[in-house]
Amino acid sequence: MNFWEYLANRHQQLLTDAYQQASLVFQCMLMATAIGVVIGVVTYRSGWAGNLATVGTSAILTVPSLAMIGLLIPLVGLGVPPTVIALTLYGLLPVVRNAIVGLRGVDPTLVDAAKGIGMSSAMRLLRVELPLAWPPILTGIRVSTQMLMGIAAIAAYASGPGLGNEIFRGIASLGSKNALNQVLAGTLGIIILALLFDAAYVVIGRLTIPRGIRV
Amino acid sequence: MSETESGGGAHGATIELVNLTKRYPGNPSPAVDNVTMEIKAGETVIFVGPSGCGKSTTLKMINRLIEPTGGRIRIDGEDVTDIDPVKLRRKVGYAIQSSGLFPHMTVAQNIALVPKMIGWPKGRIRDRVEEMLDLVGLDPGEFHGRYPRQLSGGQQQRVGVARALAADPPVLLMDEPFGAVDPITRDHLQDELIRLQHELHKTIVFVTHDFDEAIKLGDRIAVLRERSHIAQFDTPEAILTNPADDFVSGFVGAGAALKRLNLSRVRDVEITDYPTVTVDDPLQTIFNKLRSSGTNEILLLDQRRRPYKWLRRGDLMRARGSLARAGTLVSDTVTRDATLRDALEAVLTDNTGRVAVTGRRGEYIGVVDMETLLNSVHELLEADRLEALEAQHELEEARAAQTHAEQEGPGGEAKA
Numbered sequence: 001m002n003f004w005e006y007l008a009n010r011h012q013q014l015l016t017d018a019y020q021q022a023s024l025v026f027q028c029m030l031m032a033t034a035i036g037v038v039i040g041v042v043t044y045r046s047g048w049a050g051n052l053a054t055v056g057t058s059a060i061l062t063v064p065s066l067a068m069i070g071l072l073i074p075l076v077g078l079g080v081p082p083t084v085i086a087l088t089l090y091g092l093l094p095v096v097r098n099a100i101v102g103l104r105g106v107d108p109t110l111v112d113a114a115k116g117i118g119m120s121s122a123m124r125l126l127r128v129e130l131p132l133a134w135p136p137i138l139t140g141i142r143v144s145t146q147m148l149m150g151i152a153a154i155a156a157y158a159s160g161p162g163l164g165n166e167i168f169r170g171i172a173s174l175g176s177k178n179a180l181n182q183v184l185a186g187t188l189g190i191i192i193l194a195l196l197f198d199a200a201y202v203v204i205g206r207l208t209i210p211r212g213i214r215v
Numbered sequence: 216m217s218e219t220e221s222g223g224g225a226h227g228a229t230i231e232l233v234n235l236t237k238r239y240p241g242n243p244s245p246a247v248d249n250v251t252m253e254i255k256a257g258e259t260v261i262f263v264g265p266s267g268c269g270k271s272t273t274l275k276m277i278n279r280l281i282e283p284t285g286g287r288i289r290i291d292g293e294d295v296t297d298i299d300p301v302k303l304r305r306k307v308g309y310a311i312q313s314s315g316l317f318p319h320m321t322v323a324q325n326i327a328l329v330p331k332m333i334g335w336p337k338g339r340i341r342d343r344v345e346e347m348l349d350l351v352g353l354d355p356g357e358f359h360g361r362y363p364r365q366l367s368g369g370q371q372q373r374v375g376v377a378r379a380l381a382a383d384p385p386v387l388l389m390d391e392p393f394g395a396v397d398p399i400t401r402d403h404l405q406d407e408l409i410r411l412q413h414e415l416h417k418t419i420v421f422v423t424h425d426f427d428e429a430i431k432l433g434d435r436i437a438v439l440r441e442r443s444h445i446a447q448f449d450t451p452e453a454i455l456t457n458p459a460d461d462f463v464s465g466f467v468g469a470g471a472a473l474k475r476l477n478l479s480r481v482r483d484v485e486i487t488d489y490p491t492v493t494v495d496d497p498l499q500t501i502f503n504k505l506r507s508s509g510t511n512e513i514l515l516l517d518q519r520r521r522p523y524k525w526l527r528r529g530d531l532m533r534a535r536g537s538l539a540r541a542g543t544l545v546s547d548t549v550t551r552d553a554t555l556r557d558a559l560e561a562v563l564t565d566n567t568g569r570v571a572v573t574g575r576r577g578e579y580i581g582v583v584d585m586e587t588l589l590n591s592v593h594e595l596l597e598a599d600r601l602e603a604l605e606a607q608h609e610l611e612e613a614r615a616a617q618t619h620a621e622q623e624g625p626g627g628e629a630k631a
Binding site for chain 1: 278280301302303304305309311312313315316317318319320321328329332362363364378379388
């Protein structure tokens with residue numbers, strides 16, 4: 001069976017895996033974004049808190065993904081929970097760091113102007129600071145997504161969903177007829193998904209970044 | 216100057232600063248020390264002083280962007296020192312250097328911000344935005360949907376002022392608003408502000424380090440030295456002719472008398488009549504006039520009575536009776552609204568030593584010459600001097616009442 005025959009044969013399974021992978025990354029990314037932006041908003045005003053958040057989230061990233069999932073299994077069991085927790089944690093760093101950099105990078109005279117015309121601090125954040133910091137935050141989300149797409153493959157180790165299953169199955173049956181096809185299908189699938197997500201972010205950027213600050 | 220003070224009551228609000236002080240932790244001497252000042256409704260007051268003298272800090276304490284550590288602020292008699300700062304700021308317009316427009320919002324959205332915050336209905340906001348754009352001299356149809364980066368610096372600044380005035384606040388604070396634009400645009404914007412203020416009669420507090428700007432815009436100028444001590448608080452005329460001390464005169468800079476000429480108009484001085492003839496007059500009449508006038512020269516007007524040429528005795532002879540060739544063309548005229556400085560400039564460059572004054576359609580009204588200019592200027596300066604002495608006296612009395620300020624005053628002076 002060559003690779004194309006393999007694809008034609010297994011497309012049902014592959015599509016399901018791809019869908020699950022996409023849905024997993026998407027949902028984890030939503031959580032990472034929400035948590036990351038909140039961490040950024042809470043910490044950016046103070047020097048040490050912001051640095052602590054950046055250092056903390058990058059420390060998480062240095063934990064090998066296999067080890068992270070392995071450590072989570074005894075705590076939350078197999079399947080979806082350890083995968084989601086691990087991916088969300090990994091996704092934090094780029095979002096947190098870009099949120100802090102973006103919010104700190106807002107022109108102080110604009111913040112001054114916002115205060116001066118009578119905006120409350122919540123309004124200032126929502127109407128001025130976050131919209132202006134949104135392009136770098138979106139970049140962070142984009143980087144994060146690419147990274148999670150790869151890491152999500154490891155989820156199969158904890159019986160999680162996704163294209164990682166293909167890869168692990170292939171590796172486990174190394175030498176058999178379909179081993180290479182399986183690894184190849186899983187890997188290519190992940191790459192294609194990553195590219196599709198990236199394209200989606202370009203569209204999201206066009207839609208959400210106000211025309212006045214689009215470069 | 217006094218007309219805005221009396222006529223502006225309905226539009227502006229008084230601002231009283233009482234012993235206003237700002238101390239920063241860890242710094243033994245206050246950044247702003249005990250400023251007491253009364254700003255009348257509808258008046259334009261300029262804070263001017265060297266960098267770091269605390270003028271901006273003082274301004275920002277009025278809308279409490281910087282919280283004072285001591286003293287009171289009263290706007291229109293109401294003590295606003297302890298009210299919710301957000302509420303206060305919505306009643307006080309604020310315009311800053313390089314406009315402070317939000318780049319992600321359109322011009323219309325920027326202007327609509329404050330009216331929206333205080334809950335105006337949509338229709339009213341829409342009308343108001345158009346009205347404000349019109350007021351600052353921008354075409355609403357064209358600029359409404361633009362983003363700030365699509366505007367020139369001067370246009371941005373206009374929108375900044377429109378945003379500050381959108382909710383019709385009685386008070387407008389301006390923190391070096393024209394500091395970042397080129398000199399020509401700045402000049403335009405200053406003229407516009409004068410025009411606006413003529414219509415609106417807001418109470419404007421304006422910070423600048425440019426003394427010429429202060430003279431041009433201010434009804435009164437507060438010259439501040441370090442820690443916002445008031446060195447002199449008076450009309451531009453008084454400060455120019457009678458600076459309170461070396462610090463003020465140093466800040467006024469060279470050429471105070473020349474600057475003073477900017478503050479008076481040709482209408483304020485005596486415009487003398489001068490023998491004139493028109494191009495339609497027969498040559499004989501012109502000859503007779505020249506002979507009988509007792510002056511060496513006569514002003515030739517064109518058909519629409521606009522100054523055309525200076526005719527000298529003998530010019531006609533030399534040109535063999537042809538008006539087209541005789542005399543020297545009038546190179547420069549001034550209107551009655553021109554400043555005395557413009558008039559002086561024209562008198563100096565004109566080789567006859569006088570300049571023709573024209574009306575709205577360029578028609579001849581009279582003539583100003585060097586002598587009238589000199590006499591008028593001397594009179595003006597003398598009057599200013601007396602006025603300034605009086606005001607100075609008042610300031611000193613006020614200072615004496617404030618023992619603390621008096622002790623600080625000479626100390627600051629010695630350092631300056």
